[in-house]
Amino acid sequence: MHRIVTFVASAMAVLGGAVLTLLIALTCVSILGRLANGLLHNAVTSDVFAKVAQRLLDAGFGPVLGAFELVEAGVAFAIFAFLPICQISGGHATVDLFTARLPDGASRVLQIVIDVVFALVLALIAWRLFEGMQGKMRYNETTFMLQMPIWWSYLASFLAAALAAVVGIYVALARLVETLTGQRILGTQDGSEA
Template identity: 55%
Template sequence: MYPFFLTLSRGMAWLGGAMLLVLILLVCASVLGREANGLLHADAAQALAPGLAAWVLGLGIGPINGDFELVEAGIAFAIFAFLPLCQITGGHASVDILTQRFPDMISRGLRLVTDIVFAAVLVVMAQQLWLGMLSKKASGQTTFLLEMPVWWAYALSMTGAVAAAVVACYIAVERLREAATGRTILPVDLEADH
């Protein structure tokens, strides 16, 4: 099962990375469009080449309409898309100054408790996103500029949250099995280097 969940986690991370790439390109295009629009409206462009400036401005050069709304929704998805990989590799931030000196039995117990708490929190987050999505869908709320239904962003983010919750539950169950049997089930290198 571990290879399946690792593949799922990596796939979600790739989707999150692709979303970030698209958002970077979107922001760059919007900033360049905004700057070009400002330059073409400047007195120098209007004095030197008013016809060219008017023609280029007529093409609609300028900032991308609703760029902030798209970035907001896309970043939310990307954050949730990276959570499964972070969970399965143990990549969450931690302070190990004290715990690294604990005996193996105590370290395993702390890891078990931490993974159970993470699973519970991620399940609650996915559930709250589901409820929020239903609420936004029922209200018909849209974004200001693009008039895009707000529930779309919730649904997009919920895919990552559900994947993170499923992976976290798998990790928690495997930690419980490890505690019950005394065997190591998950790979030893599961923990990410911090």
């Protein structure tokens, strides 16, 4: 079971990374298009390059229409796509200033409590994204520039958040089983396998 959950979490992280890479490329293309458009239409070069500038604009060269809308939706998805691998590998940032001196048993119980609370929070986020998606669908809300239905980005984020919640629940249950049986299921706190 652990291998399956880890595989799914890893695949989701790869998908999130691919989306993030595409968003970076989209942002670079849009910035370069905006820069070229500005250079070709400033007071000094507009007379000299007027025909070239018009041909480039007619060919679609310039800032990407609605790039910020795509980046906003894509980054939200990518954040939720990275949560499952971070949860299964124990990769979240921790501050153990006070907990480092706790006995082993107390540390395990505290970790179970943290994992249960985190799983509940992830489930709450997924539920609220689902509710938000239904509202966006009900009112047919769209983005300003692209007129893309907003619920599409809510759906992508909801699916990733729901998977993160499932992984969070798995991690909480695995920590509980580890504590009760002494059997190692998950990696250690530093992310390495036992």
